[in-house]
Amino acid sequence: MGMEALDIFSSIFLLGLLFSLGNADPVDDKRALLDFVKAFPHSRSLNWNENSTVCNNWTGVSCSDDGSRVIAVRLPGVGFEGRIPPNTLSRLSALQILSLRSNGISGSFPSDFSNLRNLSFLYLQFNNFSGPLPSDFSVWKNLTIVNLSNNAFNSSIPPSISNLTRLTALNLANNSLSGEIPDLNMPNLQQLNLSNNNLTGILPKSLQRFPSLVFVGNDLSIVNSPPPVPLLSSQVYIKSRNSGKLGETALLGIIVGGCVLGLVGFAFLLIVCCSKRKSEDGFPGKLQKGGGISPEKGIPGSQDANNRLVFFEGCNYVFDLEDLLRASAEILGKGTFGTAYKAILEDATTVVVKRLKEVSVGKREFEQQMEVVGSIRHENVVELRAYFYSKDEKLMVYDYNSLGSVSAMLHGERGEDRIPLDWDTRLRIAIGAARGIACIHSENGGKLVHGNIKSSNIFLNARQYGCLSDLGLSTIMSPLGPPISRAAGYRAPEVTDTRKALQPSDVYSFGVVLLELLTGKSPVHATGGDEVIHLVRWVHSVVREEWTAEVFDIELMRYPNIEEELVEMLQIAMACVVRLPDQRPKMPEVVKMVENIRQIDTGNRPSSETKSEVSTPPRHIGMESSIPQ
Numbered sequence: 001m002g003m004e005a006l007d008i009f010s011s012i013f014l015l016g017l018l019f020s021l022g023n024a025d026p027v028d029d030k031r032a033l034l035d036f037v038k039a040f041p042h043s044r045s046l047n048w049n050e051n052s053t054v055c056n057n058w059t060g061v062s063c064s065d066d067g068s069r070v071i072a073v074r075l076p077g078v079g080f081e082g083r084i085p086p087n088t089l090s091r092l093s094a095l096q097i098l099s100l101r102s103n104g105i106s107g108s109f110p111s112d113f114s115n116l117r118n119l120s121f122l123y124l125q126f127n128n129f130s131g132p133l134p135s136d137f138s139v140w141k142n143l144t145i146v147n148l149s150n151n152a153f154n155s156s157i158p159p160s161i162s163n164l165t166r167l168t169a170l171n172l173a174n175n176s177l178s179g180e181i182p183d184l185n186m187p188n189l190q191q192l193n194l195s196n197n198n199l200t201g202i203l204p205k206s207l208q209r210f211p212s213l214v215f216v217g218n219d220l221s222i223v224n225s226p227p228p229v230p231l232l233s234s235q236v237y238i239k240s241r242n243s244g245k246l247g248e249t250a251l252l253g254i255i256v257g258g259c260v261l262g263l264v265g266f267a268f269l270l271i272v273c274c275s276k277r278k279s280e281d282g283f284p285g286k287l288q289k290g291g292g293i294s295p296e297k298g299i300p301g302s303q304d305a306n307n308r309l310v311f312f313e314g315c316n317y318v319f320d321l322e323d324l325l326r327a328s329a330e331i332l333g334k335g336t337f338g339t340a341y342k343a344i345l346e347d348a349t350t351v352v353v354k355r356l357k358e359v360s361v362g363k364r365e366f367e368q369q370m371e372v373v374g375s376i377r378h379e380n381v382v383e384l385r386a387y388f389y390s391k392d393e394k395l396m397v398y399d400y401n402s403l404g405s406v407s408a409m410l411h412g413e414r415g416e417d418r419i420p421l422d423w424d425t426r427l428r429i430a431i432g433a434a435r436g437i438a439c440i441h442s443e444n445g446g447k448l449v450h451g452n453i454k455s456s457n458i459f460l461n462a463r464q465y466g467c468l469s470d471l472g473l474s475t476i477m478s479p480l481g482p483p484i485s486r487a488a489g490y491r492a493p494e495v496t497d498t499r500k501a502l503q504p505s506d507v508y509s510f511g512v513v514l515l516e517l518l519t520g521k522s523p524v525h526a527t528g529g530d531e532v533i534h535l536v537r538w539v540h541s542v543v544r545e546e547w548t549a550e551v552f553d554i555e556l557m558r559y560p561n562i563e564e565e566l567v568e569m570l571q572i573a574m575a576c577v578v579r580l581p582d583q584r585p586k587m588p589e590v591v592k593m594v595e596n597i598r599q600i601d602t603g604n605r606p607s608s609e610t611k612s613e614v615s616t617p618p619r620h621i622g623m624e625s626s627i628p629q
Ligand SMILES: *[C@@H]1O[C@H](CO)[C@@H](O)[C@H](O)[C@H]1NC(C)=O
Pocket: 049, 050, 051
């Protein structure tokens, strides 16, 4: 299938499949819902018939796996008017998801919602709620996404929000909130919007990582703390906005209805992780993981055994069908093994869906490899969340990383306003990536190979260390052609069949990444004319002629007293890219060496005399014996 045809993400549908269900009906929950709907005027009718079962027939209601409790109520745009009747919804004590967005609900935030201790996702945006926000948010320990935007809440922002350790998104925009913003020191918070309120005072330092757009329409003063150079997040934010140019946004135009099942070649991507729940409107799609890392395969009642989604443990996404239908998708990039899309759901959940081309192995082997890859839990390895295999489609689902890849950070527009990637960050990228690769190499009986190490497959994790993605694919994909592509600059000289790459070739590729971090240059780059230069060769030539300082990225020259660290990293890089595979260090050694760069710095660093000026060549780089070609 041509890549053009892939541009529209809507061509990726996984089949939603019918699910047969348990027969228990949660009597008390049903009663609570009936009380709720009877006492609450609404303009659209609901099919909540007391003679039918709640769990599989009621619009917008989903139950737990065993059908014993209602865990999700999603009633957007039903035309509710007035106050939520007290002591109705609050009786659904197992409720995890509540969406009443886009109604005309007024009154204050229902105080009895404090009974909903398991509430994780709360969508009340676009209503007419007024009065104060709940003062004690800490009763909902599991809250993950809160959207109260576009109401008329008029209190201050309660500091107890900072007790919500799982909160990833908070939208309070377009209310009448006043007072100062509390110091919400919440490392997990990824999305925030406080725009268009009446907030005053100083923007807390902990929130300065968010773009200023999320605070517009308030009267806030931003005290500029003396800027330490990095400013990484804002830099990257700008970049990621620019990168929107790359891809067109396409609506996931999925036709709702059972006929979807029949569409050949279309798979309907239904991602419902971890939580045992169904999508609404009686639409099928209850997917759940099994215990441990061995995920449940297949969807009960599937009409097409070829279409099954497999999820891994530890995934916190909740996508309902409706959310997914509205998801927009854009192309993030076309990589070595396929195209990656960013899919954004309405609740701001964002995932990366990677569509593989030319998988060369059968289903069994594919699944085995996915299970090896999906079982890896390491802070320096990007977790695979789910995969999908059918004859025509092979998909992988990852978390989205808004910071973009190391490649984008290094080689993104080097214009005037570019904020350079500072040395400390580069060092952390190297350390993290090395640890990640070492972890990968210890998997599958010490035989797993990453097979595609390059800067565009390295990201920053929450601690700003390098983190690897896209591993373990080379062995299951068709072999790549001769090294002509840009990616080829990473390929070790001994690799002729990419399926057979071994761990030493990962070490080589990692060495190229180190050189990239040091030089700021792409692994393959053009110089002036048509000549294409391989980074490894170029570094050798420059270093051989003793112009060592010229090897290093000009952007690194602004940081004082790092020359020795640079030279040390250069030595490690050169050791990794020696021509003979068995002369390269093993990954655990590389980890030690890279970690030692900074320890040497703080420890018994040689006297200042040896801290050579940048312009003087370092004494000994020790690589003469390893010059390739
Ligand atoms: C439910 O069933 C009972 C008896 O079977 C019937 O009287 C009642 O009208 C039904 N209710 C609805 C809403 O269909």
